[in-house]
Amino acid sequence: MSERSAIIFLETEYNRNSVAALAGSLEDILGELSGTVKISFLPVEYLGEDIRLTEAIGDAGTVMFAASLGILYDNPGAFLADPKSPALEGRRIYHVAGGPGAVNAPELLLYAGFDAVCASEGEEVIRDLARFIGLGRFRRFWDIPGLWVMERKNAYFTGRRPRVDLSNYRPCSRRWRKFGFIEIVRGCLNGCIFCQTPRFFRGGVRERSLRVVYGSVRDFVKGGRDHVRLLAPNALSYGSHLRGQPNLSALERLLSGIRANLPDTGMLIYGTFPSEIRPEWVTVDAVRLLKKYVSNRKVAIGAQTGSDTLLKKIRRGHTTNDTLRAVRICREEGLKVFVDMIFGLPHETPSEFEESKRFMYEIFRLGGVVNAHTFIPLPGTPLANVPAQKLRARFRRELSTLEAGGQIIGNWRDQAAFRKWRVKS
Ligand code: SF4
Incomplete structure (x- = not known):
């Protein structure tokens, strides 16, 4: 099956641990995703470079940029792709933020242009986001618990999730060589x-x-x-x-x-x-x-x-x-x-x-x-x-x-x- 959607993790020197844990969580549901989601990693400074971006996207029609923000991030705008970029032409784009820098400032990030902000532990949320864009398991972000979303200029929380059991997730990904x-x-x-x-x-x-x-x-x-x-x-x-x-x-x-x-x-x-x-x-x-x-x-x-x-x-x-x-x-x-x-x-x-x-x-x-x-x-x-x-x-x-x-x-x-x-x- 062709990968009709892609999750692109935007990497910085501060989010190595989160990206490794999220990638590890996705690695364990690749069978369920049946090749519908391409998982890519892109240093955030290459977001504006078409060749690198095209490579990360592959043939995906739907692209989700995942930004794990540290406490000291200073510019959320740096994690938003330019929708006019030739690499993104004709594709559906989502931006999702998470991490310690996002969790307590969801409204700010939604106003800045993110489509959803993860305010829960990421291991399960990232799986649901992959099911959303890859399998169409959810109709919209609203249906995925643990997110902040914007509706008619107001921010809403989609609901609490149970705490994750750390022992159900690995903290790293061997497949994508992500180790924190x-x-x-x-x-x-x-x-x-x-x-x-x-x-x-x-x-x-x-x-x-x-x-x-x-x-x-x-x-x-x-x-x-x-x-x-x-x-x-x-x-x-x-x-x-x-x-x-x-x-x-x-x-x-x-x-x-x-x-x-x-x-x-x-x-x-x-x-x-x-x-x-x-x-x-x-x-x-x-x-x-x-x-x-x-x-x-x-x-x-x-x-x-x-x-x-x-x-x-x-x-x-x-x-x-x-x-x-x-x-x-x-x-x-x-x-x-x-x-x-x-x-x-x-x-x-x-x-x-x-x-x-x-x-x-x-x-x-x-x-x-x-x-x-x-x-x-x-x-x-x-x-x-x-x-x-x-x-x-x-x-x-x-x-x-x-x-x-x-x-x-x-x-x-x-x-x-x-x-x-x-x-x-
Ligand atoms: S609350 Fe716990 S983790 Fe936070 S500074 Fe105190 S001891 Fe450390």
């Missing part, structure tokens, strides 16, 4: 008020089963990859249902099984950003276990701020002492430690700012490096509309000096510029 992080845990029991994770992935935590994780590792290896990175909101939480208490035997089963499926020269990366470790979970035994199996000799610890009163206000659920203790343990075990800190958080008083600064220097004294972030209000969180604190010029200069000396890393400067741009626009 292997997501082993989704959702979070904590409620940090700046974070989208517990708001988007409601209802607690889900884990990918060991069977599927090991199978994914084998997919990586068969696909020519000899290193894997694991993704979890807290690197020590796999298999544990008790806050702050790692389940060492579950963690060991996970990591040793992955190792067993990797070649001897393979790399297993875990416990680094964004799969940081919550400080109150750090124990000597847990760190030794990590060291035994992972290839990285650096870890990331989420501190976020160095003021205990601000930690309470942002509902982090740990103290500054937890972080200092965690840094000490990791350093004593010979690991390089990166401590995540967010600057410019709302509700921060001048004295809390000073405490945070002192804390930062304490981290340096212990031999840690600070991974500095500038607070960005994220849609859907309790801080979405709360004014952020400005990073004063003097403090920015101080961060730059520390950065030049290697004591600070991170995207704090780009994030500050993005925040400024967003306030202006």
